[in-house]
Structure formats: C-alpha cells, structure tokens
Amino acid sequence: AQKITQTQPGMFVQEKEAVTLDCTYDTSDPSYGLFWYKQPSSGEMIFLIYQGSYDQQNATEGRYSLNFQKARKSANLVISASQLGDSAMYFCAMTLYFNKFYFGSGTKLNVKP
C-alpha cells in the first residue's frame, strides 16, 4: 500500500532562516509524482512544488526546493529565508497515475518574528 509520512506535527523557525519539512513515502511503483501543498489559516490549498520520480534534478520554485532522495524515499521541502506569511500547514502528497493522491498528516509551521 502506498503511504506518505510526515513525522513533524509542528515546527518553529525564526524569520529569515531556512527550514526543512520532512516527508517520506512508500511505494513499489517506479513512476510517481510528489507534491507539496500549503494550507494557510484561511483554509485554501496552495500548490507549491512538484517532483517526478524520473526527474534527475531537485525541483525548485522560488524560495521552495524539494530535496529528493529516491533511494531513501524522502522528499523534504526546504523553505529558504522564512517569512511570517509562511506560517501554515504543509502537506506532502504522492500520486500514482495521476488519479489518486495520498496525503501526509501535515506539518504546522510557525515562523517567529
């Protein structure tokens, strides 16, 4: 069975510092996609970044980068230069065949001024 694990229920980071949110996944399928979503307190789900299982390079989107370690089955999100607006829930997700998404339990990030 496919599974996504986020082991950090909550994290604090100082404004302007970098933070890493952990995500591990479990699948025997060689083809999959990994995603990170942000959910601020207002409730909407915001897509941040995507990594395909065959992508050779780690994905980056502005201040977000995905540290993809395929052998370890990890897909950690790195946020550089944290801002107060980064305070939110962050969800890691995996999809096979793009018709079913498995979500982790989320990490609540608090950015301190």
Added chain:
Amino acid sequence: DTAVSQTPKYLVTQMGNDKSIKCEQNLGHDTMYWYKQDSKKFLKIMFSYNNKELIINETVPNRFSPKSPDKAHLNLHINSLELGDSAVYFCASSQEGRLAGNTGELFFGEGSRLTVL
C-alpha cells in the same frame, strides 16, 4: 474566474437533514475529486471521477452520493447527516498524463465547511 469553485462555502444544519455541495471546474480537466478534511486536518479522498465515470470510491458511507453530470461538474449529496460528518469538504480537479508542462497537480476549490448540530 475561479478555476475550481464550490458552493456553498459554509453549511450549518441539523442531524438527519440532507444537504448538497456543488463543484465546478473551468480548467478542462478530466478528473475531479472530493476530499474530506477532518478537525485534525487529515485529508482523505472520498471519490474520484474521470470523464463522468466513478473511478475511486473509498470506504465512504452510502449516505454520501457523488454525481457528475458532465466532466466539469461533480456534486456531493449527503443524506441523513450525522455529527461525524462535520468537516471541510474539498473539491479538486487534475489533468492526467505527463503532458508537456503538466505536473498533474491537484487544483482545489476553497472548501465547504459543514457543521452538523
């Protein structure tokens, strides 16, 4: 124009009532979903439709009935509401396949907060 829109945004109702949530996407996507987010923020897939055809039906009570009149719409009807149905329900859509520039990401609606009293 909102890509995935769902109505209503808030629903407050009594136990035993029936309610519906509507969802529409204007992205031309083939696949639509309903997710339930409980009070602990856990996101659980309920249903998935591809081109109006049901492809995923997780272990959901049969009081929940999805309907997809066309590939741009996926509605959720809930009969005999129970306290445990209180949650935020998210509609989402995605485009399958590894087309150029397509990550296959989920596009979410704003969510519909259902409170059962």
